[in-house]
Amino acid sequence: MMRLFWLLVALVGWSSAARAQEDTAIFGRETASRTLLVRSTTDIDIFKPVIDAFLATTPDLRIFYEQWGSNDLASLSADNCASGSDSADLVISSAVDLQVQLVNNGCATAHHSPQTDALPAARNWRNEIFGVTQEPAVLIYNTQLVSPEEVPQSRFDLIDLLRPDDSRFEGRVATYDIEASGLGYLFAFVDSQQANTFGRLLEAFGRSGAVATCCSAELIDAVADGRYLIAYNVLGSYALDRAKHDPRIGVRAPTDYTLMLSRAALIPKGAEHAGMAGAFIDFMLANDGQAALAGSRLIAKIGASDGADLDLPGGGPSSLRPIALSPVLLAGLDKHKRRIFLEQWRQNLRKQ
Incomplete structure (x- = not known):
């Protein structure tokens, strides 16, 4: 009864934590005897088919789903870990470095199964955090305002577009506000470690008046509306889903390298239904769950196959750079390094 009361409080937004939620939804039968609390950064509409597919296999279950911004979700999860109360049963986030930090701080429960054993090392750390998706960081552009010849194939091309003093792309390129977006910070920091183009790209952003804004949906909307011509490092899942319905959105995987993200799922320490949370993770890693995730x-x-969601012209599998779930990601969360990195970012991008 107390758990049900707490869920109702969260739903109507009475608590201060609930006011930070972006959205909530309840899935499953009202008569179900169990309720799984899932907190995630994934948009409800995007994740709904996956939840529905899982519930079809477990009819005696309801799922209470809370959609959060990545920084707020990490902060809440850390607070729950410290207090030992109000824990979710499952936390899924695109800000995988913040998820790794939670695991490193002892805030996760181990889960072991044939499905988790089958994961590559880059997507399973200590059997406590699991990469359940595979999503590229992409360039998006307005297909009506950017000619095919202008579409950047790589970061080098983007730098060249921004270099001229009279570039028509001045003030018309955007990316995440990495202070507001945990995912944006992750992509930017990993970028800085991947190649020597990062310094030149940041300089080109500063010289051309590039804009830092939040978040995936806002970036895609602004490109579709023509406020921006190009957006950089947008999460591919949202971009590809939008492009499917909106011909104004074009999507490009950079050929110099394309970051690949696996959203990280963990079962918090103190989860009331850890076993059922583990079953949901296993479902997402099994064939039916992977099909549902691919559908979203x-x-x-x-690649170049007929069924590919995204071409990689001039590139190939060797240009895909998975972001591994490992303690290496903690380097970007060091307070000193983070402060220096954010200062460098602020000097070159203006906020919208």
């Missing part, structure tokens, strides 16, 4: 573009097929 949360697993992207990249």
Whole structure:
């Protein structure tokens, strides 16, 4: 009864934590005897088919789903870990570095199964955090305002577009506000470690008046509306889903390298229904769950095949750079390094 009361409080937004939620939804039968609390950064509409597919296999279950911004979700999860109360049963986030930090701080419960054993090492750390999706970081552009010849194939091309003093792309390129978006910070920091183009790209952003804004949906909307011509490092799942319905959105995987993200799922320490949360993770890693994730573009097929969601012209599998779930990601969360990195970012991008 107390758990049901708490869920109702969260739903109507009475608590201060609930006011930070972006959205909530309840899935499953009202008569179900169990309720799984899932907190995630994934948009409800995107994740709904995956939840529905899982509930079809477990009819005596309801899922209370809370959609959060990545920074708020990490902060709440850390607070729950410290207090030992109000824990979710499952936390799924695109800000995988913040998820790794939670695991490193002892805030996760181990889960072991044939499905988790089958994961590559880059998507399973200590049997406590699991990469359940495969999503590229992409360039998007307005197909009506950017000619095919202008569409950047790589970061080098984007730098060249922004270099001229009279570039028509001045003030018309955007990316995540990495202070507001945990995912944006992750992509930017990993970028800085991947190649020597990062310094030149940041300089080009500063010289051309590039804009930092939040979040995936806002970036895609602004490109579709023509406020921006190009957006950089947008999460591919949202971009590809939108492009499917909106011909104004074009999507490009950079050929110099394309970051690949696996959203990280963990079962918090103190989860009331840890076993059922583990069953949901296993479902997402099994064939039916992978098919449901692919249907929502949360697993992207990249290549030259007819069934590919996204081409990689001039590139190939060697240009795909998975972001591994490992303690290496903690380097970007060091307070000193983070402060220096954010200062460098602020000097070159203006906020919208």
